[in-house]
Amino acid sequence: MTPQQGSGTVLIIRGARLEGGDAADLRIEDGVIAEVGHGLSAPGASVADADGLIALPGLVDLHTHLREPGYEASETVLTGSRAAAAGGYAAVFAMPNTSPVADTAGVVEQELALGEAAGYVHVQPIGAVTVGQRGERLAELGAMADSRARVRVFSDDGFCVWDPLIMRRALEYVKAFDGVIAQHAQDPRLTEGAQLNEGAVSAELGLAGWPAVAEESIIARDVLLAEHVGSRLHVCHLSTAGSVDIVRWAKKRGVHVTAEVTPHHLLLTDELARGYDARFKVNPPLRREEDVQAVREGLADGTIDIVATDHAPHPAEAKACEWQAAANGMVGLESSLRVVHQAMVETGLLEWADVARVMSRTPARIGRLDGYGTPLEPGAPASLVLYDPSATGPFTAADLRGRSVNSPYLGRELPGSVRWTIHRGAVTVRDGELQELGA
Structure with a gap:
């Protein structure tokens, strides 16, 4: 339907x-x-x-992984769309790390058609920045923009566009059709073998540290590139206090930068990793309490523009293993509004009109998605x-409507x-x- x-x-x-x-x-x-x-x-x-x-206007998620085509054991467009509807969503932007990668007009049009057939939400494809997300040469950005999918957001999410020249060229290219590059800010050299936020908890657990500077250095570089080019940059899943400071600085300079924070980075900390429960393993990693407070304040004062789920389903066996071997990622579509309610509304940092802005209106605007995030008029x-x-209760597996159950909120x-x-x-x-x- x-x-x-x-x-x-x-x-x-x-x-x-x-x-x-x-x-x-x-x-x-x-x-x-x-x-x-x-x-x-x-x-x-x-x-x-x-x-x-x-x-509230139907929610819009600028960062969802639907896994189809190629990884249907984790999720499909249909099951992910059902999860989104259960969480209050009317539209989701599907990341390109599928198989084949969504780096051509043909693949993004296939994803669009699968979403239309499911009918629960509008599924808007995100195109890869580089061929195969390998960071070596630009993908068919113009062809995807001109396709029936009208792609306006491009990302190699899961991989950083680490080469500054390729990042500059991508920003220049998408400027012609008002596109945006959504960067996964993670310096690959600084995070080789990284397992958990670099700090006291990672040291005590004997897990390789994931330094905040690996995220912050890429954001700093990219806001300067975006300023130089005069193009739009979007920062995916911002997670550190330093990153908030850099984006705040860039916005004061007039750089065309927007940023997102995930529900889990608004609520959870690296202390949860002490039991080696891989449900809490995610990229970027859960950070310190100080970072949680900083991203909350950044969302409240408008430095961070939106909440995006980074919904990342995985089959059970990818999480039911030792921490080092487990996959990164959490499902989040069904729980996101409830988490934002707890982290931002109950704390007095946001009103419900603000929730409509950060979870519906602004994501639709950043993604140039017409007909969504509109006023209730x-x-x-x-x-x-x-x-x-007024409702309250534990989040359980019965609340999940997708194919995977790797939620960090089960029992919470x-x-x-x-x-x-x-x-x-x-x-x-x-x-x-x-x-x-x-x-």
Whole structure:
């Protein structure tokens, strides 16, 4: 079922608090918000009681790994789309580290088509910066931009574009069509064999340290390149206090740089690695408490622009092994809004209108994705999430809707609950239950 199959149906959402503010009714018809007001009704309409629920524009994730084609044992576009809908998402940007790598127009168009067939969210492909993500020569950036997928975000995520000349050329190339290079900031020489954030915990556990400077040095280089070229740079999964300082400095200079932080870097620290539980192994690694506080403050003051999940599914055997052999990555689509609620809203650092900005509006703007992150007003596409902020409970495997279960939050108490998700008029989650589209 595609989202357009929501056309012709009428849904009244009654009494939702729009972005956490005043309560209002919404009438959804033919895939758009037809009316906002009080006491709304329509003949034959379905009614959703949203008393006490917060209505946010459908979430947009600028950093998701869907693994298809090539790694379907971990995730597929369909299963990842279902996970996204369960977390309140209406659109996700799919990273290119598939097999084959999404470095041609043909592969990104295949991913777009798989997302359309699934129907739960819009799947927007991200193109690789270099052929095969090997960092040696530029991929078909122009062809991917001109394809039906209209790629505007390019990344070798999982690998740093380490060669400064290739990074400069990529920034120059995408400037012509208002594209953006999303950099995985990790100096490969400084992180050879690295296993955990370099510090007291890594030393005590005997694990090779992953220094903060490996991230910070690449960000410093790239903001200067972006300033020189006059192009757009996006920093993926920023994780250190020093990185926040560099991005803040660059923005004051007028550099066209944006940055993201993951939910796990807003909440978790390297102390969790003491049990050698590989669910907590991730790239970049979990950092110190001081870094967690710094990235929270950076998100609150606008230095960091968005929250992005870096949803990274892996089969069980890739995590159920010794730490050094385990894969990096965590699943995060289903838990992200609840984690942001705990880390940023409950602490008073963000209001719900800010959550709408950092998890919907700004990601859509950075990715140049039209029709998403739009205000909840008449005429806008009906993509939204209804969230219960009063709920609380442990996060469990039953909350996961993807193919993999490598969540760092299993058994952890988290606030909130996604009650409804609507994608362009199609209800994908109803009363907390994922819907079978086309059933």
